[in-house]
Amino acid sequence: MSSQPSPFSSIIAMAKQILESGRTGPKSSKAEAEGTVREIIGAADQAFTEEHKVNYWGFLKATLSEYVRSRGLEERFVVKGSPFNYHGAVGASCSAVMLRKDFYRGEARVEPEMFLEVGMVRDRKGNLSPGVCCGFHYLPSSEGDRSRFVQGVLEDQRTKSMAWALSNDGFLNPSFRSLGRDYHWGMDATLTKVWPEDSITPDIKERVFQALDELLPLFQRIVSLA
Numbered sequence: 001m002s003s004q005p006s007p008f009s010s011i012i013a014m015a016k017q018i019l020e021s022g023r024t025g026p027k028s029s030k031a032e033a034e035g036t037v038r039e040i041i042g043a044a045d046q047a048f049t050e051e052h053k054v055n056y057w058g059f060l061k062a063t064l065s066e067y068v069r070s071r072g073l074e075e076r077f078v079v080k081g082s083p084f085n086y087h088g089a090v091g092a093s094c095s096a097v098m099l100r101k102d103f104y105r106g107e108a109r110v111e112p113e114m115f116l117e118v119g120m121v122r123d124r125k126g127n128l129s130p131g132v133c134c135g136f137h138y139l140p141s142s143e144g145d146r147s148r149f150v151q152g153v154l155e156d157q158r159t160k161s162m163a164w165a166l167s168n169d170g171f172l173n174p175s176f177r178s179l180g181r182d183y184h185w186g187m188d189a190t191l192t193k194v195w196p197e198d199s200i201t202p203d204i205k206e207r208v209f210q211a212l213d214e215l216l217p218l219f220q221r222i223v224s225l226a
Contacts, residue, residue: 008118008204010048011056011094012130012197014041015119018084019092026089033085041084057083057094064096064116067209071216076101084119092128093119100223110147110187111139112222114212121194132200134208135171135192136215145186152225153185159225162218166191171215191215 005013018024021040027033038045049055054062061081068077081096095117103111114136121133138149145151153159163185171191193211195204 004051006200006202006204007048007052007056007059008132008200009197010044011059011118012132012200014044014048014056015084015092015094016130017041017044018090019120024090024092028088030085030088033088033090036090037083037085057081057096060094060096060116060118063205063208064098067212068098070209071213076220078103091119093117093121098219110141110143110149112149112219113137113139114215114219116208116212122192123194123196130197132195132204132208133192134211135190136219137190137192138187140187143187147187149222149225150185150187150189152222153189156221156225159218159221160185162221163189163191166214166218191218 018037018040023036023040027036045055048059052059058081061079065079068074068079077098078101079096079098082094084091084094095115097116098114099111115134117133119130120128121131123129123131138147141147153163171193195207201207
């Protein structure tokens with residue numbers, strides 16, 4: 001077995017460097033955010049790129065793109081990547097997201113996503129810890145629970161039941177808030193699986209793909225209902 005760390009472990013190491021630098025948070029511009037990340041992890045990113053022929057967030061995008069291709073989903077969904085610097089801020093996690101091809105552009109609206117995130121991610125207690133995470137969530141917006149995607153779940157009992165089953169089947173952060181005898185699915189709905197840093201094994205990509213397979217029927221149904 002190779003003594004080299006997995007690509008995921010190498011990305012987590014970069015996330016730790018960023019966190020330990022104390023330089024996370026909003027910057028004055030996108031250029032400053034990019035420059036800050038480059039100053040902190042530039043050498044590590046270069047080494048990663050030389051070894052894997054793609055930079056760290058390109059690797060995540062390629063991994064999620066591989067999932068999309070392997071499941072024959074290229075006609076319906078696209079993959080976008082986000083580095084440690086996002087717009088004008090620096091964070092300690094990076095990600096790739098899977099969106100419907102006709103996702104709304106322009107005025108912000110709630111949009112469902114499947115995602116793969118690496119770095120400082122939420123653990124079972126809701127605390128930030130180093131690891132790998134994948135799951136389903138919505139891009140937030142002022143639309144809130146009025147979103148057609150949120151309402152589609154509330155109005156379709158089959159979809160609601162699928163979401164509830166997943167929240168009781170190994171996925172963290174159940175997306176239903178108890179309202180009396182009923183449960184509410186809202187814009188802050190999220191279904192995730194997390195692998196802490198010390199549990200990352202050579203088959204981590206296969207484990208991520210398996211988790212995404214569990215979420216895929218719900219994701220496809222939600223985007224079809226809208």
